[in-house]
Amino acid sequence: MNTTISAHPYDLIVIGAGVSGLTLASRAAQSGHSVLVLEGENRVGGCIESWRPFDDFPVELGAHTAYNSYGALLTELEARAGLSGLLPREKAGYYFFEHGKTVSPLRRLSFLSLLIHLPFGLLRDKALVSVGAYYRRLFGVGNYQRLLAPAFAAVLSQTAEDYPAAWLFRKKPRVKTAPRKYSHTGGLQGLAEAMTTDLIVRTGTPALAISRTDTGYTVTTAQGELACRKLAIATPADVAGRLLADAHPDLARPISHIKMVDIETLAVVVRRDAVRLPKLAGLIGDTAPFFSVVSRDPLQHADYRAFTFHFRPDSLDAAQKRTVVAQVLAVAEDQFLALTEKTNRLPWLMVEHVRLAAQIDQHTRNLPLALVGNYLNGLSIGDCAERARREAERLMALSPSNESMD
Template identity: 50%
Template sequence: MPEFDLIVIGGGVSGITAAAYARRAGRNVVLLEAGDRLGGCCHTWHPVADFWLELGAHTAYNSYGALLALNPDTAFGNLIPRAKVGYHFLKAGKPQSPFGRVGFLEAALTLPFGLGKDKAGLDVETWFTRLLGRGNWQRLLAPAFAAVLSQAAGPYPAEWLFKRKQRIKAAPRKFTHAGGLQGWLTELATGLDVRLGQPVQTLSMADEGVRIVLAEGELSAREVVIAAPLDVAAGLLEHIVPELACRLRATVMAEIETHAVVVPAGKVKLPPVAGLIGGDDAYFSAVSRDYLAHPDWRGFAFHFKPGLLDGDARRRKMAAVLGCEPADFAYETAKTNRLPALTPASVALARELRSALADTPVRLVGNYLNGLSLGDAAVYAAQGG
């Protein structure tokens, strides 16, 4: 007899959601996470006792219904509305509103031909260029979407960007949590059987389900949900659906060199912003903590394009943007974030994977199967893959 009804591999938003929904359905679930914390791409850094900064995902919306349905407080009192500060470009060292870059005439001329067209099979660049014109794409949309996706946005599947979703009006429109988004996900995982420091090495079919091998020991279950990043999932699927695993592995993982700093509030000249859009500069975005102001500190996570600047050059760049000196940085940290570089072919591959695994005890969930946002990953995971 297998030990568990379900083993979930990976403790990011996808794995937590899949495990929490399965537990609600009365199943005996264990969640195995390779690292020493839950959250995956939701990574909240706590450099000072009462100040934290997001190193990965930073914004959750009230359209993330699958996650909000797991919230322990149905009145959402544990969620903190984000203050209304906007995203800006930087022009001559000063924030410039994205509206300043809209070519209204070009948009008016192209919009009637692009509206209402099907997005299926198109990439974001093709779809938005047809909708608003090439000039608007280059000046505004390409850099703004690159800031959202932390990678070049042109090849991303159009049907996976900005899906129409129902809003849960009782929850704040955009929110965070007292423990940041990692803190929120950890709260949603309360009551789950979570085992940290457990990288799954291999996965194989067994008599009544699946068997997985860990660094120390093995576990069995009737079913497994793989909620690990795409390249890890491809490795685990190697002997189950070899041809599809090989195609999955061919999807590039985009690397983002995140460098975060916390600065005494009085030292920063940049006015309060939600973040900056890097455009042609060396960073995709610089995301601030100004949406939850602190009297003493301001924090910024710069998501740098890979391979352009070394650590010292990044520090000089951050200081120049913030209007301070590198010596003013009271705390700093760096990490590499990884996200799949999705294309319209990813949409078709997701469909093929789902159908090939349908008759097996293996399910796949993750940010490469329905879109990169927390909400899209959670919708898919709530359905169990």
């Protein structure tokens, strides 16, 4: 039998300690709410995971770059821990990898086709249009296929064809006190960890179920039940769908239909002098079995370089992946000083999900429930943080009288 393990209900429980959950929790805690964050894994960060094979040498297995246009994130980080831990990323380019060589993306661009298409393409509204449809018009079909489709797939770690154009590259004001592009002294996961300063976060505590009560919600964990007046679900879409199934089946159903994609990630560390590749931010896969290779070069180290390969799912086994890594880096496998693997998961987003997000907002408008995460406003850390801050503000503004439970 489950027992209630909190003496008093929390004002807010946040399920999931990725950037969405941490931003929302931070914003709500600042306004005086009693907030508890539950995280299923033994670390915070979610898609932000920094592998630390050697002292002082974090290597990103998921997200690698944050920008000073991520205002909601920076505001909360500044309030919790300050911005002094941010590490500027040095300039470095992205290249295509063709026949064993790095090739500039500009080599794949037809300027003539761009000139012909750009003026008409710019007139087109991005709302409710897919990336494929929008950028074919803007750049021309050839430019899209040769250059943009593989480059966007490298950015999103999945095919970008159906992704909503409105959710890619939004213009946001820049926070001038932060570097334009940055990581953190502990890797980006260090940034997520800094955001937990003065927050109550229980890691290793997955939420197993939620139910509605007269005064809010009950969250079931393996240790017992926790009561709260308001609830935020900040998990991946498939988990949110499962958690909502009993309490809000109307919300659960469409969310459960969002497909998830796996990205098979393999990262290696090599001696700096072992690799001849030029300094680079990353490689774009195109026809290769990987979407992208993310390099750690923008945060240079005297002794080592590290490369994170994001492989397409189910294309290679573990030994074949190591062979590809060795070929791309032109090193022998025994020159890998450290190696790790993980499976990243992302939602496969389409234009219809922009409509779904609007419907969810309509449904939750007066509920003490917030749904946040990378399936509701775009994949980037900045998009997640922006939605999380907005939803935190909506939850905080709810007065007891309009917290209707229908």
